[in-house]
Amino acid sequence: MDIQGYNIPEDLYYHDENSWVRVEQDGTVTVGMDDFYQKQAGDTTYIDLPFEGDEVSQGETCGKIQSSKWVGKLVSPISGEITEVNSELENDCRLINKDSYGAGWIMKIKPSNLEEELKNLAHGPDALKKFIDGHVKKAQSGG
16 A cells, blocks of 8 residues: 555554564564655664564564664564564665565564554554554654
C-alpha cells in the first residue's frame, strides 16, 4: 500500500516508533523498521542490536539505531523473548534502507501477549493512512 509515497504493506502491524511486526506461521513475530523511518532517517549507519534470549516489553527501548541524520531508540513493538537477531545488520546495516521489509529485518520475538498487544498497533488501510498522515504531519512540523 502506498501512502504519501511510503511503502506500507497492509498485512503488517505498525508501532508508533516506526517498527513493524509480521506474525509468522509458527507464532513468532519478525520485527523491522518501516519505510517511513528509513526515508526520514536517511542511511542507517549503525545498529546496536538486543541479545537473543532478552525479554522485551512492548514500547520498551531494546537497542539503538543511528542514521546519517540522527541517533534513535530501537523500540520493541511486542513483548516477549528475542529468539533471533539479524546478525547480517552488523556487517551491513544499510539492509534496513535497501530492503526494510525483507533482508533488513531486525529481530524475531516469541510473543508473550500477542493478541492483546496487536490491538495497540496500527493495522488495516484506514488505520495505516491515519498512522502515516500523522507521522508526516509531525515530521513537517519538526516534532
